[in-house]
Amino acid sequence: MPVEPLSQQDVEERLRELPGWTTDGVLLRRSYRLPGHFPAVALVVHIARIQEELGHHSDLTLGYDTVAIAVNTHSVGGKVTGLDVELARRIEAIAPGHGAR
Numbered sequence: 001m002p003v004e005p006l007s008q009q010d011v012e013e014r015l016r017e018l019p020g021w022t023t024d025g026v027l028l029r030r031s032y033r034l035p036g037h038f039p040a041v042a043l044v045v046h047i048a049r050i051q052e053e054l055g056h057h058s059d060l061t062l063g064y065d066t067v068a069i070a071v072n073t074h075s076v077g078g079k080v081t082g083l084d085v086e087l088a089r090r091i092e093a094i095a096p097g098h099g100a101r
């Protein structure tokens with residue numbers, strides 16, 4: 001199935017089920033605070049594993065106890081698509097297990 005950009009309204013509707021995630025119309029973003037540096041590193045590695053499984057990759061920024069995620073779909077010229085929302089859902093499902101909030 002071809003991947004198509006979502007309208008801003010579509011993105012906002014989908015984000016209602018993803019508290020903490022925001023969009024500026026170009027990127028889907030969320031930052032997490034972790035209980036220390038290694039938990040933050042572990043979250044990055046876990047996200048990297050999910051991204052390899054999906055074949056879809058965000059820009060991940062690792063801080064001391066923070067992880068920031070920004071993602072859109074390059075193949076449609078840098079717009080938000082269902083692939084980005086799916087990645088956000090997958091990340092939300094595993095982040096609490098790392099103590100992320």
Ligand SMILES: C[C@H](O)[C@H](O)[C@H]1CNC2=NC(N)=NC(=O)C2=N1
Nearest residue numbers: 055056057058071072073074075
């Ligand atoms: C061939 C490979 O699946 C593609 O290049 C994937 C890789 N990861 C990707 N990640 C993101 N964010 N957007 C893409 O369009 C994309 N394309």
